[in-house]
Amino acid sequence: MSAIIEVSNVSKSYGGVKANSNVSMQVQKGGITGLIGPNGSGKTTLFNSIVGYHPIDKGSIKFENKEISKLQVPEIARLGLLRTFQQTRIYGAMNCVENMLISMPHRKMTFRDAFSRNNAEHIERAENLLDFVGLYEKRYLRGGSLSFGQQKLLEFAMALMNEPTVLLLDEPTAGINPTLINGLIDRLKRANSEFGITLFVIEHNMRVIMNMADHIYCLAHGEMLAEGGPDEIQNNPTVIDAYLGAH
Amino acid sequence: MKNLAMPVLHLVLLGVIIAAPFVFPDYQTQLATLWLFIIVSLTWDMTGGQMGYNSLGNIFFYGTGMYVAAVITIGLAHNVSEYTDAAGGGIFKFTSAQYYSGVVLGSIGAGLFCALSAFIIGYVTFGLRGPYFAIGTLGVAIAAGELVSNWEWVGGGQGISMPNYPGEQERLFIYFCFAVVGVILYTFLRWLYSTRFTAAINAIRDDEEKAEAMGIHTMRYKLTAWAMSAFFVGIAGAISAFQLLHFEPLETAYQTINLGIFMVVCVLLGGKGTLWGPIIGATLFHVFKEITWNYFLGWQWVALGALIVITVVYFQEGLMGWLMAKKPEWFGIRIDSKDPASKIAEAAE
Numbered sequence: 027m028s029a030i031i032e033v034s035n036v037s038k039s040y041g042g043v044k045a046n047s048n049v050s051m052q053v054q055k056g057g058i059t060g061l062i063g064p065n066g067s068g069k070t071t072l073f074n075s076i077v078g079y080h081p082i083d084k085g086s087i088k089f090e091n092k093e094i095s096k097l098q099v100p101e102i103a104r105l106g107l108l109r110t111f112q113q114t115r116i117y118g119a120m121n122c123v124e125n126m127l128i129s130m131p132h133r134k135m136t137f138r139d140a141f142s143r144n145n146a147e148h149i150e151r152a153e154n155l156l157d158f159v160g161l162y163e164k165r166y167l168r169g170g171s172l173s174f175g176q177q178k179l180l181e182f183a184m185a186l187m188n189e190p191t192v193l194l195l196d197e198p199t200a201g202i203n204p205t206l207i208n209g210l211i212d213r214l215k216r217a218n219s220e221f222g223i224t225l226f227v228i229e230h231n232m233r234v235i236m237n238m239a240d241h242i243y244c245l246a247h248g249e250m251l252a253e254g255g256p257d258e259i260q261n262n263p264t265v266i267d268a269y270l271g272a273h
Numbered sequence: 274m275k276n277l278a279m280p281v282l283h284l285v286l287l288g289v290i291i292a293a294p295f296v297f298p299d300y301q302t303q304l305a306t307l308w309l310f311i312i313v314s315l316t317w318d319m320t321g322g323q324m325g326y327n328s329l330g331n332i333f334f335y336g337t338g339m340y341v342a343a344v345i346t347i348g349l350a351h352n353v354s355e356y357t358d359a360a361g362g363g364i365f366k367f368t369s370a371q372y373y374s375g376v377v378l379g380s381i382g383a384g385l386f387c388a389l390s391a392f393i394i395g396y397v398t399f400g401l402r403g404p405y406f407a408i409g410t411l412g413v414a415i416a417a418g419e420l421v422s423n424w425e426w427v428g429g430g431q432g433i434s435m436p437n438y439p440g441e442q443e444r445l446f447i448y449f450c451f452a453v454v455g456v457i458l459y460t461f462l463r464w465l466y467s468t469r470f471t472a473a474i475n476a477i478r479d480d481e482e483k484a485e486a487m488g489i490h491t492m493r494y495k496l497t498a499w500a501m502s503a504f505f506v507g508i509a510g511a512i513s514a515f516q517l518l519h520f521e522p523l524e525t526a527y528q529t530i531n532l533g534i535f536m537v538v539c540v541l542l543g544g545k546g547t548l549w550g551p552i553i554g555a556t557l558f559h560v561f562k563e564i565t566w567n568y569f570l571g572w573q574w575v576a577l578g579a580l581i582v583i584t585v586v587y588f589q590e591g592l593m594g595w596l597m598a599k600k601p602e603w604f605g606i607r608i609d610s611k612d613p614a615s616k617i618a619e620a621a622e
């Protein structure tokens with residue numbers, strides 16, 4: 027496996043707060059990489075830096091060996107590096123199928139394509155993916171009328187519709203009930219194994235992340251605290267200290 | 274059966290549109306104004322309703338369209354500054370050919386100029402969102418009015434006069450100019466609203482940050498949508514210039530507090546983000562306005578203010594939005610429990 031995302035010595039501060047300092051890490055192509063850490067440890071900041079949401083203070087971020095730290099959000103998304111949001115974001119006034127259809131990969135679309143309609147093949151693909159996440163019956167309901175958990179599933183399906191190379195998921199199971207979580211883990215793993223999408227996941231739920239990820243990074247106070255396989259991380263005393271507050 | 278209903282309905286409507294000025298000859302001017310309201314409402318909704326960018330500056334394209342059409346029409350036949358210096362004093366004659374070529378070239382020129390202006394203004398103002406965009410665009414319209422009123426070449430604050438229609442049926446001619454543009458606009462939007470382009474601007478309306486994160490070229494779509502909208506507003510302005518015969522910058526061309534606000538009220542009344550909402554809203558608003566102006570003279574602005582307040586407070590989603598909440602199934606909002614396998618099997622049969 028080779029590294030598809032390479033973060034080297036990235037620092038980002040907001041005013042006096044150092045959200046990330048000298049963070050280095052790698053996401054391996056084809057794998058599932060986890061990112062954990064207590065609240066306020068800088069996980070989402072790191073995500074935002076990678077997808078171009080804000081400029082970084084120093085360091086370098088490479089995607090498929092191309093420097094992306096100076097690119098804008100839509101440009102990075104069109105390279106095939108996509109993210110979902112912690113506070114779920116879907117298009118509320120459009121129905122689920124429309125939400126899916128507008129999520130088709132724009133890197134493959136020319137401006138002229140925008141003035142054509144979606145064909146039956148696209149609609150079938152959208153409906154199949156909605157079926158994949160279990161939203162088929164509700165596909166003609168407005169996105170905004172779905173429950174929070176269902177919106178998360180819709181957002182996940184939209185991300186799959188975009189055919190990304192790497193998908194960054196910011197707390198995919200937060201706010202989803204425990205029975206649904208098992209189904210979601212299963213679908214995330216299938217997205218990885220069947221569709222070949224590399225996953226990079228922020229997660230607070232230890233059971234979920236230990237179950238899914240093959241490599242885990244732990245952030246604390248904006249610095250990289252530890253990395254390793256799930257078993258190593260689970261038994262690492264500094265990680266346990268960070269989570270329990272001993273410092 | 275259902276496939277036939279829409280074409281028949283549209284044919285009936287077309288018949289009504291053609292017959293209306295002959296059946297009600299006394300109302301030709303009012304009917305022409307109704308078309309103007311429909312055109313500016315439909316175009317306002319392209320950005321306001323479909324894209325979530327509430328412009329208060331679309332009146333800029335209306336006023337600019339008027340001036341561009343005037344300059345083209347006059348310039349084709351005479352020297353513009355000599356003409357405006359004489360303040361349209363009647364020494365300048367226009368042949369029929371000059372008039373008609375002025376109408377055609379002036380309208381197209383106005384449309385193109387306004388579309389180009391939208392690209393340039395949009396490039397600056399689309400960095401603003403929500404109320405800031407509304408105020409920013411309003412500022413553009415107000416500033417344009419003030420600038421033009423100090424520009425002597427186009428007549429300054431006195432305004433500019435247009436050539437007279439070279440025939441008897443002027444009101445009928447103006448009605449059909451507006452009607453043709455209106456019908457073309459409606460047909461264009463029916464097509465546009467079925468494409469991915471509209472899906473993209475709807476996505477920008479619902480959550481622009483998400484749209485960016487999904488890789489949509491947001492700026493490109495926003496500029497194109499506003500330019501298309503400005504194109505039609507410019508043409509409507511051009512026709513208005515020929516209808517009014519004389520216009521001046523602040524009260525007629527860049528009339529921010531009249532037509533500039535009316536178009537927003539029409540859309541809110543009918544329902545944002547739908548094809549028929551602005552048309553219904555414009556019709557209701559026009560009827561309401563004519564009735565209050567005729568029967569409650571002196572109180573007409575109070576009545577209009579009350580209408581705006583009631584619409585904004587109680588009917589934010591407009592008539593179409595209210596209908597959508599009452600009868601969601603009419604708009605295809607439903608639970609469909611068939612699983613995809615059986616549906617595919619059904620389609621194969």
